[in-house]
Amino acid sequence: MFVSARSDYALRAMLAVAAAVASGGGDGDNGGELVKAASLAEVQDIPLSFLQGILLDLRRAGLLHSHRGADGGYALTRPPDKITVGDVLRAVGGSLTTVRGLPAERAGYHGVAAGLTDVWLAVHGAIATVVDHTTLANLLTQTPTPTPHP
Numbered sequence: 001m002f003v004s005a006r007s008d009y010a011l012r013a014m015l016a017v018a019a020a021v022a023s024g025g026g027d028g029d030n031g032g033e034l035v036k037a038a039s040l041a042e043v044q045d046i047p048l049s050f051l052q053g054i055l056l057d058l059r060r061a062g063l064l065h066s067h068r069g070a071d072g073g074y075a076l077t078r079p080p081d082k083i084t085v086g087d088v089l090r091a092v093g094g095s096l097t098t099v100r101g102l103p104a105e106r107a108g109y110h111g112v113a114a115g116l117t118d119v120w121l122a123v124h125g126a127i128a129t130v131v132d133h134t135t136l137a138n139l140l141t142q143t144p145t146p147t148p149h150p
Contacts, residue, residue, distance in 0.1 A: 034073030
């Protein structure tokens, strides 16, 4: 798994919005304040033009609401304990693991290398297990990621 700047920035932005939800007392859909893109960019040290594209992807994926106007900004569409790291990563990057630029399940081998497909799929499954069981709320409270039971 390669964590791109885009994925890292998306998670940092979502955590900042989630922290605003946790602070309460605003006009956001989940009880927190609306967070402006410029504020996110400044606080998280993310280039604003790059962040705006990321926020658009997060909105299109149904993870953020955007509100226009002077009092506008961004709010989560669900509570922080209902949004996983995997949700965010898939929204901005697609597949969690790639082999030569292709999703792991599309990596095909023959001959002595045929077993590599199973290795890449196992790696993909392990990564998915971690990111799909770690929520924004876990990260905000530094609560350990729940371990799934096989």
